[in-house]
Amino acid sequence: MLHNTVGWHIELEFQEDDQRTRAAAMVRLPDGTEVRTHGHASRHHIDPNQPRVGEEIAAARALNELAMRLLTKAHGEIDEASGRTSHPINV
Numbered sequence: 001m002l003h004n005t006v007g008w009h010i011e012l013e014f015q016e017d018d019q020r021t022r023a024a025a026m027v028r029l030p031d032g033t034e035v036r037t038h039g040h041a042s043r044h045h046i047d048p049n050q051p052r053v054g055e056e057i058a059a060a061r062a063l064n065e066l067a068m069r070l071l072t073k074a075h076g077e078i079d080e081a082s083g084r085t086s087h088p089i090n091v
Contacts, residue, residue, distance in 0.1 A: 006030065012062065014055050019043050021054030025062035027070075035073065037065035 008027055015022045023039040039061030041054040078086040 010063070010066070012059050014058065016051055016054065018049060019045070021051070021058040023055065023058035023062040025059070025066045027066060033073075035066060035069050037062045037069060039063070039065065 008029065011026045013024045015024075019042060021041045021043075023041075024036065025039070026034055026036045028034050039058040041057035041061070043049065043054060075086045
């Protein structure tokens with residue numbers, strides 16, 4: 001049995017100031033389709049300034065949205081190919 005190894009690269013970019021972090025996530029699929037999402041994090045004014053924590057939260061939110069969009073895309077393709085409605089399992 002032949003197994004194919006496929007890799008996808010997800011790009012994350014951050015924009016930050018003292019109070020907010022914005023993450024932009026993008027994956028380019030083998031068919032050339034790009035899926036892009038954003039995530040945000042805000043620091044409460046009494047919390048210490050920890051940019052890495054803001055990046056982790058904003059990235060997690062962007063990646064979570066990316067996962068949801070990929071599920072929606074996949075189920076749309078299943079529906080189109082099968083002529084029926086598929087039902088995603090809630091993550």
